[in-house]
Amino acid sequence: MDTAETTSPGTPAVTSQQIEAASSWVEPLRAEIARVLVGQNQLVDRMLIALLTNGHVLLEGVPGLAKTLTVRTLAACLHGRFQRIQFTPDLLPADVVGTMIYNPREGNFSPRLGPIFANLVLADEINRAPAKVQSALLEAMQERQVTIGETTYTLPNPFMVMATQNPIDQEGTYTLPEAQLDRFLLKVKVDYPTPEEEREVLERMATSKPKLDVEPVMQITQIASSRALVNGIHLDDKVKDYIVSIIQATRHPERIAPHLKNLIRCGASPRGTINLALAAKANAFLQSRDYVIPYDVKSLAPDILRHRILLSYEAEAEGVTTEDIVEQLLDKVEVP
Template sequence: MHQEKIQEVINEVKKIVVGQEKMVNRLLIGLFTNGHILLEGVPGLAKTLTVNTLSKVLHLDFKRIQFTPDLLPADLIGTMIYNQLNANFEVKKGPIFSNIILADEINRSPAKVQSALLEAMQEKQVTIGENTFSLDKPFLVLATQNPVDQEGTYPLPEAQVDRFMMKVNIEYPSKADELEVMRRMTNSKFTSEVRPILNKEEIFDIRSAINEVQIAEALENYIIEIVFSTRFPEKYGMHEEAKYIQFGASPRASINLNLAAKANAFMQGRDYVLPEDIKEVAEDVLNHRIILNYEAEADNVSTRDLINKILDKIPLNKSATLQ
């Protein structure tokens, strides 16, 4: 059973990573639905460790790229080099040519590097000189970023942020989890060995199985209502919330909310989606697609607050007609 394999993967990751079950779940949802994942949190919350550990549990090529202010696009995708032996230019491929890319502290690099990454994320291809190369499948960007108000960070372009299926806000661990982390990290006998569980063929099989998960028409309409309420909040009776929203979620939100809900249902052992699956993943799919204005910042209103209001406000059987 695929679910048993998935549980084996989770158990292997738990050998190294304490807590952070939500982060592991969202990374797996991204892997199984071909969606890139953005992890945001302050340093020291095991973002990099979790991605590193997950990559070891998969039979996939993995590259870690540390994004820095002086990183160049060629450092990411590769470049043309001159071969003196045959007097020709040859392509030297960069680290982007891998199955899983850990883009560490992605928001510490300037716009040119982000633009180079954008083509790879969206088109699954890279252009070097006059040559275009397809990336190997599966191709997944698992990015980490520090909060944008920290020193030396650049806000990611909206077009690139929208390419991430989910943006997961990583919280501090509980007291019990932090105690376990402390004990492990101060124990010289602790080993960080994990065994590979899933290979490419099994990942593609799981993707095919998730495509077969059933979602009722009422739930499809529920997703549409949730997304449209971020664009036209007044038409859904959210007059107070409307003054905080500058831009609502793009159509990618509807697509990814559907996919993530299916994946969540599948990982719970079901071949059908429940409303709880949609609500479970809604915040991570929507929180980077709702653009707030300065008034929201002044009133200390977050996207999480708005998404919770939306989920409370939109009933499952609502069928609003937008003109």
């Protein structure tokens, strides 16, 4: 099998030995996070996938599921800087990206950088803030830079935003437009812990001073070198065709499942195709493999597609969810 023909153009192929050596930090990182966090293994892996692909994550889950603790713990393990921004209706763009402050002693303006200048940023309840604030954050996510006054400032590298939404309480919220949702690499649903996990949470956290300290297990600069290897992971032509078939199925479901035709108003964009391939490569890296298998694609497809498929009014009336649609499409699309 010729890996040079199936990696990204201009990206050298990698060997299994390179991937095994470069991914040696993954298991120690998972173990260190597990010292504080109970369960949520999938959430941790999805955050690592976003870091390895230079992407961002949108989380949907009720309050109290350790979303903030997860990001804070990951940042501490990476020796990176963490910032949490609580989005509220009175928040201004300057509260996120920064602004110019007048210095009366010197008679000039100086920049004050906002909390977005961090490696990991938690945008808590992003749909609580008005459209201007959402746009300011999402522009920074896309451009990786912020302009304050006449000066442009580059954001730290790596830089990842994890935004949260409460799926229950929608009063006084500003729904993210589909075009902005599409900028998130993944939309992950955070569920309640199992009874066993919740008992463990009780044992660890039912105290006025729970142990939340972790040790840095890697330098955050290692993420950049790992990204370079992720780009060179082998993606077979058959797997590429499988990815394209899944995305095409969201746009033309009648070709494989006629009953879904009236349930989908709009399918995934080409950004979904690109992100599914990138995420599959990153997942292979986390498993210390130098090649992508169909399972990488299939397991990540729900998180890649759930915010990129628009349901019709008929689907909403029938109580059909995007998860139902994706599951049926994945069952119908032939796996190589």
